[in-house]
Amino acid sequence: MTIRLRITLLVILTFIAISAIGGYAVFQSRASAVEVKSVTEGVVPSVLASSDLVGQLKDVQLAAMVMVTETDTNLIGQENEKLAAKKITLEKALEFQAGQAASQAQKGLIEQAKESLDNYFGAIDSTAKFKLAGKDALAQASFFGGVVQYQAELEGVVDTLRIEKNRSKDTAIAALNQNLASTTTTISIVTAVAVVALALIGFLLYRQITGPISRMQIMMTEIAVNQDFTRRLPVDRMDEVGHSIVAFNGMIEKIQEASAQVKQKTADMQAMLQNIPQGILTVVDGNKVHPEYSAFLETVFETKDIAGRDLMELVFTDTSLGADTLSQIEAIGGACIGEDVMNFEFNEHLMVGEVEKKMADGRVKILDLSWSPITDDADQVIRLMLCVRDVTELRKLAAEANEQKNELEIIGEILAVTAPKFQDFIVTSRRFLDENEQLVHQNPEATAFAIAKLFRNMHTIKGNARTYGLLHLSNVVHGVEEHYDDLRHPETGAVWNQETLLQDLAKVRVAVDRYARINEVTLGRQAAPEQAAAVERHIMTIDRKHILESLHRLETVNTANLHEMVAVRNAVRKTLRLLGTETIGEVLASVTDSLPALAAELGKAAPVVEIEDNGYVIHTHSSALLKNVFMHLIRNAVDHGLEMPEERQAKGKQEAGTVRLQMGVMNNMLHMALSDDGRGLALARIRQTGIEKNLITADQALTDAELAELIMRPGFSTRSEVTDVSGRGVGMDAVLDFVTREHGRIEIQFLDHAEGADFRQFQINVLLPENVAVEVDGIDVAYPIPELDQVATGAVPVAGSDPQVA
DSSP states (O other), rough: OOOOHHHHHHHHHHHHHHHHHHHHHHHHHHHHHHHHIIIIIIIIHHHHHHHHHHHHHHHHHHHHHHHHHOOOOOHHHHHHHHHHHHHHHHHHHHHHHHTTOOSSHHHHHHHHHHHHHHHHHHHHHHHHHHHHHHHHHHHHHHHHIIIIHHHHHHHHHHHHHHHHHHHHHHHHHHHHHHHHHHHHHHHHHHHHHHHHHHHHHHHHHHHHHHHHHHHHHHHHHHHHHHOOOTTOOOOOOOHHHHHHHHHHHHHHHHHHHHHHHHHHHHHOOOOOOOOSSEEEEETTTTTTEEEETTTHHHHHHHHHHOOTTTTHHHHTTBBBHHHHHHHHHHHHHHHHTTTTTTHHHHHHSSSEEEEEEEEEOOEEEEEEEEEEEEEEETOOOEEEEEEEOOOOOHHHHHHHHHHHHHHHHHHHHHOOOOOSHHHHHHHHHHHHHHHHHHHHHOSSOOOOHHOOOOOOOOHHHHHHHHHTTOOOHHHHHHHHHHHHHHHGGGGGOOOOOHHHHHHHHHHHHHHHHHHIIIIIEEEEEEEEEEEEEHHHHHHHHHHHHHHHHHHHHHHHOOTTTHHHHHHHHHHHHHHHHTTTTHHHHHHHHHHHHTHHHHHHHHHHHOEEEEEETTTEEEEGGHHHHHHHHHHHHHHHIIIISSSHHHHHHHTTTTOOEEEEEEEEEEETTEEEEESSSSSEHHHHHHHHHHHTTTSSSSTOOOOOHHHHGGGGOOOOOOOSSOOSSSSSSOSSHHHHHHHTTTTOOOEEEEEETTTTTTTEEEEEEEEEEEGEESSSSSSSSOOGGGGGGGGGOEEEEEEOOSOOOO
């Protein structure tokens, strides 16, 4: 049963009890009222009337005595008439008593009284007749003989009736009192029982309601104090209190979830403040920094002393801002906090957006400042939020991107001019610059001839530059030409100053040298005319599109996005590095093209050359080096490494041998691994030759790696006769010399585990500085050479001779 039903039942029982008690009291009250009325309006008046009968009888007796004693006949008649009236009164009184008779005895007494009354007044009438007849003696005799006798009899009856009436009155009053007492007792008992029963039911109901509510209140207090939202109230029953407890537990669960979300959001915000690569702080009243700020702010300002510091001291100390601007910023902070947000909007344009701040070690950081108001519900500014970004690198990247853009534009300008014409322009421009410099040194004072000569030479340079479309250079020259033109017109106030003039010439020379350097180094157009034309065709057909794309990216890059700037910078840098490059196949084309003729001369099938460049190309300025190196290595591989066709067929190999070249970058070095599928390195023959040439002794124990080092010795060769291909002892030592001059090295690496065998499979690793090659696809990862994972021993640095010996 639910509490609502219990309360309803309690109310109903209370209503029934009150109604029953009230109804019973009303009923008993009405009954008692009837009894009281019966006593007060019936019994008591009847008793009083019975007492009056006695008085009335006395009056009749006196009237009868007066009549008997009266001598006047008229008066006797009058008295007789009075007696007749009194008789009627007595008869009515008896009739009233008869109506109020409460018992048969009373009724009998009344009947008897009526008979006695008739006899009494009959005797009075007889006496009256004798009196009226003048018979006084008979009248007196009749009076004393009859009237007095009947009077005594009537008085006895009336007195008995009066006594009987009093007895009835007393009995009725006693019964009335007893009834009232019984009613009072009954009502009291029933009321007490009802009160006790209802109180017990109410107490039980109170306990059922207040107990769980009290526990709920206590737990709510404990939860509020301890913030422990994991606790739950037990549910003993599913009434209103039970549902309330379930709802309360649900509310606690929601609070727990909300608290977890708040904690998570707080943790997320803290994590954001700790990890966001941007400085964020808030300014409170008094221009103080709030204790909560992003951790990156410490990196920006290079200090942990931030919380509670004055904003002006933290951010704007050691900046290039003037005193007036600093005062203005400080005033704006105080004027905005605590005021309407509109006040911030009015002054926002006065907030400094970027400053240059000098750090403790003398470095200068460029800081980007972004201001925002933090408002309450009434749009009052309670704090100012300041986002600080270190855009030093961004500005540097922007400048670098601009420089790259200029270089790309210069490259485009150079490529639009044929190599011979451009070379003539550079030579002519340098000659004019030399003449101008000589003129400046020879003329401490201005002369018309010197000024005219300076102007004419510089104007010629500018004209040639504009003719060839070299706009960047012509802009630089134009400024110097304007200075010379001012010297030609003294009214402009220009003064001849050798130092200034030399600085102008140096500025133009730097620009000319830059164009020359890009043409020669970047574009590789410093070679012979026919080779320069070939390089130019290669650049024009492969890389011109990349140049235009890079220029477009530089022009459309978002200069406020650091990552985008870095990406564009790297992409353009790749493009610039790719200019003037060739594939390794193109570099070694002349070597590989000569192999069929070499093989035919040796009586061997033309070998198959496999080149794996792994996405790398070679700078043109390194082409000659690689041609010299691999001319020796590849020809030696064909001569010494690959077997004769019949020998290869006997071993189950293809008649034509395979020479394999692999490229990759590891540990900041370009690795070029050359191997073949021939018989391998003839270690036994190398040992015998070393003994014959007194390089080692016969009893000297050497590892295979140490034996391999012998082939790098000058003049070392395993050939017994000299041929057009080998046998002169010149090869690996020359290769080693080529490589070491370029800060590289050579390693011989075994590819098997046959330590001590006469022949061992191997590869020669040529290691050169990384800048010799450029990665085409832009993926900045090293390409491992597969064979390096299969070596039996470590790479062996060696020092030159024939790499493979039959």
